[in-house]
Amino acid sequence: xxxxxxxxxxxxxxxxxxxxxxxxxxxxxxxxxxxxxxxxxxxxxxxxxxxxxxxxxxxxxxxxxxxxxxxxxxxxxxxxxxxxxxxxxxxxxxxxxxxxxxxxxxxxxxxxxxxxxxxxxxxxxxxxxxxxxxxxxxxxxxxxxxxxxxxxxxxxxxxxxxxxxxxxxxxxxxxxxxxxxxxxxxxxxxxxxxxxxxxxxxxxxxxxxxxxxxxxxxxxxxxxxxx
Amino acid sequence: xxxxxxxxxxxxxxxxxxxxxxxxxxxxxxxxxxxxxxxxxxxxxxxxxxxxxxxxxxxxxxxxxxxxxxxxxxxxxxxxxxxxxxxxxxxxxxxxxxxxxxxxxxxxxxxxxxxxxxxxxxxxxxxxxxxxxxxxxxxxxxxxxxxxxxxxxxxxxxxxxxxxxxxxxxxxxxxxxxxxxxxxxxxxxxxxxxxxxxxx
Numbered sequence: 001x002x003x004x005x006x007x008x009x010x011x012x013x014x015x016x017x018x019x020x021x022x023x024x025x026x027x028x029x030x031x032x033x034x035x036x037x038x039x040x041x042x043x044x045x046x047x048x049x050x051x052x053x054x055x056x057x058x059x060x061x062x063x064x065x066x067x068x069x070x071x072x073x074x075x076x077x078x079x080x081x082x083x084x085x086x087x088x089x090x091x092x093x094x095x096x097x098x099x100x101x102x103x104x105x106x107x108x109x110x111x112x113x114x115x116x117x118x119x120x121x122x123x124x125x126x127x128x129x130x131x132x133x134x135x136x137x138x139x140x141x142x143x144x145x146x147x148x149x150x151x152x153x154x155x156x157x158x159x160x161x162x163x164x165x166x167x168x169x170x171x172x173x174x175x176x177x178x179x180x181x182x183x184x185x186x187x188x189x190x191x192x193x194x195x196x197x198x199x200x201x202x203x204x205x206x207x208x209x210x211x212x213x214x215x216x217x218x219x220x221x222x223x224x225x226x227x
Numbered sequence: 228x229x230x231x232x233x234x235x236x237x238x239x240x241x242x243x244x245x246x247x248x249x250x251x252x253x254x255x256x257x258x259x260x261x262x263x264x265x266x267x268x269x270x271x272x273x274x275x276x277x278x279x280x281x282x283x284x285x286x287x288x289x290x291x292x293x294x295x296x297x298x299x300x301x302x303x304x305x306x307x308x309x310x311x312x313x314x315x316x317x318x319x320x321x322x323x324x325x326x327x328x329x330x331x332x333x334x335x336x337x338x339x340x341x342x343x344x345x346x347x348x349x350x351x352x353x354x355x356x357x358x359x360x361x362x363x364x365x366x367x368x369x370x371x372x373x374x375x376x377x378x379x380x381x382x383x384x385x386x387x388x389x390x391x392x393x394x395x396x397x398x399x400x401x402x403x404x405x406x407x408x409x410x411x412x413x414x415x416x417x418x419x420x421x422x423x424x425x426x427x
Contacts, residue, residue, distance in 0.1 A: 036280055044276040045290055051265045052310060054292025063287035065383045089289065161405040162371065164378040197374050201409065 003099045005171040008181030014038040014080040038080025061089040122179045131195035137222040142206050158201040166194045229254035241325040242311040249274050300330045350392040367418045
């Protein structure tokens with residue numbers, strides 16, 4: 001569901017099979033179990049729909065903390081999208097559905113064929129773009145050819161706990177950290193700090209996993225590439 | 228008594244207002260009386276689902292069907308909500324305003340008088356507890372402390388001026404979970420326990 005990665009404002013999402021409630025795909029903040037929430041509440045929603053005669057369910061929205069999870073049916077599945085609490089569920093659903101219109105989903109065999117939509121390039125300040133570049137280079141360097149998925153997962157973890165307000169604006173698209181929408185000007189310093197702490201997080205993980213000298217050498221190589 | 232109270236809200240424009248307790252009791256206006264069992268069943272399903280998920284504090288739920296919609300505010304003990312027919316005249320924001328008003332009314336006091344043993348007393352904490360938490364966090368998270376603390380405070384919607392024991396518990400578990408991703412789950416668990424000691 002890479003189309004969802006490209007939508008600004010989406011913090012995380014899950015794709016659930018309506019038939020048995022199994023989680024097909026989940027992406028986003030590791031501190032919230034979006035997959036479980038979507039699976040449990042889509043099934044609870046069906047029970048409540050039947051007992052209260054609500055009719056065909058178009059949306060379930062749950063608010064917790066500063067977030068909102070919008071769950072809605074899509075073909076034979078449920079999509080759960082986590083956004084900031086202030087967002088209007090209807091707008092989110094329309095936004096997702098119009099993005100998905102552009103994407104051809106082949107349900108059987110399980111493989112999904114996705115056609116990325118063309119979007120104008122997002123203009124971001126240099127202070128932010130250089131940090132993004134550094135993060136992507138670190139992931140490449142630490143993960144190499146064989147272990148990139150693991151480092152993308154660590155990057156998502158780092159984003160989830162350290163990203164804060166930056167999360168709705170950013171996403172890992174085609175294994176690259178990318179801005180989905182231009183960040184607000186007044187948030188530039190805050191975003192730079194957030195990205196800096198994500199860099200620190202990745203370097204800390206590298207030291208733990210490969211030892212300090214190996215990690216230092218790879219960080220050095222990234223510094224060279226940044227010049 | 229509760230029926231009269233809810234009737235006021237119905238007259239203000241909130242369709243089928245109801246209060247459902249976690250234990251399954253339902254107060255609803257006369258016009259919604261026939262739905263009492265279904266509302267009770269719905270509350271049971273909601274609380275069981277939340278129980279199965281664990282440590283996420285869900286405080287608001289909307290379910291929109293083609294024929295009817297359901298909006299609810301909830302806490303650990305009860306759900307206050309409205310079941311309405313879907314039509315163009317429904318203004319969701321207006322209904323939410325009334326639900327918030329319903330939640331704010333002293334009906335909780337009525338419930339507390341009815342079942343004093345089951346009500347949990349909330350304890351307001353000094354904001355200095357947060358400073359102590361931060362000091363402990365710093366020992367485990369070093370430079371990451373400020374961001375983790377700030378993000379979890381925002382994520383859990385903690386109001387530092389109205390800081391209660393259950394907010395603190397929620398915040399501590401969120402901090403422990405986030406910290407676990409940096410320092411590893413076992414150290415994260417130790418940190419959680421250390422933070423919980425502040426509440427004793």
